[in-house]
Amino acid sequence: MFPGAKIIAVDDEVDELEKIVSSLRKLGLACIAYNYPDELPEEFPNGSGLRVLFLDINLIGGASPDQDANVFNAPVSLIDRLVSDSNGPYALITWSSTDLHDRLIERIAATASLAHKQPFYSKALSKDEYSNAPEKLKEEVQKIFSENAPFGALLDWEKRVCRAGETVLRDVSGLALEFEGASASEKMDRMLSKLAVDAFGKAHVEAHVFESVNEALMPLLGDALNIQFNAESDDGIWKTAVTKHDETDGLGTAAISKLNTAVVFEASDTFVAYRRGAVIELPEAWCEDEEFERRFGAKPSQVRGGILKLEKPKKPAWVLIQAQAACDFAQGNVGPLPSY
Secondary structure, three states, rough: OOOOOOEEEEEOHHHHHHHHHHHHHHHHHHHEEEEEEOOOOOOOOOHHHHHHEEEEEEOOOOOOHHHOOOOOOOOHHHHHHOOOOOOOEEEEEEEEEEOHHHHHHHHHHHHHHHOOOOEEEEEEHHHHHHHOOHHOOOOOOOOHOOOOHHHHHHHHHHHHHHHHHHHHHHHHHHHHHOOOOOOOOHHHHHHHHHHHHHOOOOOHHHHHHHHHHHHHHHHHHHHHHHHHHHHHHOHHHHHHOOOOOOOOOOOOOHHHHHHHHHHHHOOOOOOOOOOOOOOEHHHHHHHHHHHHHHHOOOOOHHHHHHHHHOOOOOOOOOOOOOOOOOOOHHHOOOOOOOOO
């Protein structure tokens, strides 16, 4: 129900674990702590969005640092369980000697199941030196961002997006108090129902409850995002993070296509053809020169080279984009569905 944890700490010693959590708490950082192995849940809920993992390497009592298989199996297995495939960037901080840390990172890099779960930053810290020194720990946490400015900038962006969402929730909750109702929940129901009807019209709300409310909330979120992006200083991290803009991009055609698709289209298996913005693959028969020209006034090659001025690809995939006006959709009247 709630977003996943941003910081997780794992240690087999309760006292040491409490020192980590206490130090992070003094920095205003929330942390989920697991005492290994007793407190580890079978499944980790909300397993995405982890940004910092504090991990004790020697989690098996009595294991010798020279016994790599025994020492590293537990932390490698934990990383595989804690970091989901959809997690995104995270930093790994280990409580260990530098030698053990370096060997663990080599093991992580060589583990096939962790191919897409590699930390963007890692460092070994001594428990004795940092567990009772919150200011020193704060400096190390800050280095995660300063020494990796591109990732730090993305995390700064993520923080602003989260705060924008919090602003929308606060404003909508305040407006809901204006409605009649026996309880706060009933008032919020009336508030969300009002937003849904305004966005999709009464004829469509029942079949598209979430989509209709989301349609109404998106402009509010857009305003909140603009405020967040302009209200706070970024401490210069973005200038440090983005420095290759004069270089020719080194991306391949496939990567560029994927990036452009992600920017322009929202990919979803739940979209249906009659929804506004739906992208529909053109029937194969319509892509033949004669049929294409009859329907769109020019052959595919003429549209690609003469109108769109595209060098690549030579044979693009042609699609229709449903472009019905929002007001027409909300009214629910029967009529043609225009497409581009």
